[in-house]
Amino acid sequence: MSDARGNGDPGDRPADEAALSARLRHLGEQLDHERASRIPEQDSGARPTVDPSAMARGFRLSSELVAGVLVGAVLGWLLDRWLGISPWGMIVLVLLGFAAGVLNVMRAAGVTTYGEPDRRS
Amino acid sequence: MAADPIHQFQIDNLFPVGKLGGTEIYFTNSAAFMVLAVALTALLLLATGRNLVPGRMQSVAELSYEFVANTIRSTAGEEGLKFFPLVFSLFIFILISNMVGLIPYAFTVASHIIITAALALLVFLTVIIYGLWKHGLHWFNLFVPKGVPIYILPLIVFIEVLSFLSRPISHSVRLFANMLAGHITLKVFASFVTMLGGLGVIGWAGATLPLALTVALTALELLVAFLQAYVFAILTCIYINDALHPGH
Numbered sequence A: 001m002s003d004a005r006g007n008g009d010p011g012d013r014p015a016d017e018a019a020l021s022a023r024l025r026h027l028g029e030q031l032d033h034e035r036a037s038r039i040p041e042q043d044s045g046a047r048p049t050v051d052p053s054a055m056a057r058g059f060r061l062s063s064e065l066v067a068g069v070l071v072g073a074v075l076g077w078l079l080d081r082w083l084g085i086s087p088w089g090m091i092v093l094v095l096l097g098f099a100a101g102v103l104n105v106m107r108a109a110g111v112t113t114y115g116e117p118d119r120r121s
Numbered sequence B: 001m002a003a004d005p006i007h008q009f010q011i012d013n014l015f016p017v018g019k020l021g022g023t024e025i026y027f028t029n030s031a032a033f034m035v036l037a038v039a040l041t042a043l044l045l046l047a048t049g050r051n052l053v054p055g056r057m058q059s060v061a062e063l064s065y066e067f068v069a070n071t072i073r074s075t076a077g078e079e080g081l082k083f084f085p086l087v088f089s090l091f092i093f094i095l096i097s098n099m100v101g102l103i104p105y106a107f108t109v110a111s112h113i114i115i116t117a118a119l120a121l122l123v124f125l126t127v128i129i130y131g132l133w134k135h136g137l138h139w140f141n142l143f144v145p146k147g148v149p150i151y152i153l154p155l156i157v158f159i160e161v162l163s164f165l166s167r168p169i170s171h172s173v174r175l176f177a178n179m180l181a182g183h184i185t186l187k188v189f190a191s192f193v194t195m196l197g198g199l200g201v202i203g204w205a206g207a208t209l210p211l212a213l214t215v216a217l218t219a220l221e222l223l224v225a226f227l228q229a230y231v232f233a234i235l236t237c238i239y240i241n242d243a244l245h246p247g248h
Helices: A002-008 A010-043 A054-083 A088-108 B029-046 B056-076 B078-101 B113-143 B150-165 B167-197 B201-244
Strands: B013-020 B023-028
Touching: A054 A088, A054 B150, A054 B167, A054 B201, A088 B150, B013 B029, B023 B029, B029 B056, B029 B078, B056 B078, B056 B201, B078 B113, B078 B167, B078 B201, B113 B150, B113 B167, B113 B201, B150 B167, B167 B201
Parallel strands: none
Antiparallel strands: B013 B023
16 A cells, blocks of 8 residues: 555655554554553452343352352262261251352352452451 | 254264273264364354454454453453463353354254363363462462451351352353253244144144244344353453452
8 A cells, every 4th residue: 555655656655654653653552541541440349240131140140149059068968978977067068058159149249349359458 | 843842952972983991982963063163163263364454254253352352351450361262262162152052953062061060160270270370378368358357267268168169060050051941942932833833723823922932032042142151251250360369
């Protein structure tokens, strides 16, 4: 493109290139600015809530809760088997698993965060 | 007219590829559709040109790159970009295999929990191994929230550990259950059409309702296919963020 123009008018070429590089630099600065303005977003408190559709959101929250309880139940069952303390391992760990599930749901809903901000205090 | 809504998830052995510890390993229809998804991805990313002014397919490829890169940047920060290959592969693989699965008679790879569990465990182990390698034992601070009174700290730590262990479960079950439930619903409504169609003229009139629902559900499934791939990718980013920045 610039070759064709340069061949026709060799005198203009440096000016053209200077203008072009100026434009490129300007564009680069704009992009840098754009990128920089995005960075603060990631540190600001709650995570972006993920799901645009309500059904997906409901599904996500319920699966988080169930997963917590499930992990507690499985670990409790294994603990009972290994240590022979049935049913105490199951009882304690299902309750703790439920707590973990609620924690999962709160995180998934953005009530509390994955990161530090509210834990640091 | 296959009225059995579960039949579509059947695994068929196509041809044997070898033996492992006395078990014959087969190339299945599931594996075939995984290969198809990878081939389509390769086609999209490699065969669409490298022009300065992108064509349609090239701009799809570039948009998907930008989309995933922005997702990672907004959830895990600039450092998260070193995991770009992992997140992008997961996202594109799930997205394309879900889309392919929507075509009638195709197999949906993510409708088997073993597949999604393997993907979720891959992410889970990546987080653990990278976290330990990068931060050493400091990584375990992830489970120790700051500012908690000492007398309930053991309880909190235990709950945090349980919550961490439950991640691969919810991560995999969500994708699997969405795909499974969606495809079964589609199949059930579609079979209503043929059942009502057998009843004569009144049946035909009644069959328009499930037919319309099937069309609408297909559109919904298209959304779900994309959404679940996106959710899987964004959760991967959030978990990787924990490997990068455990609660200091």
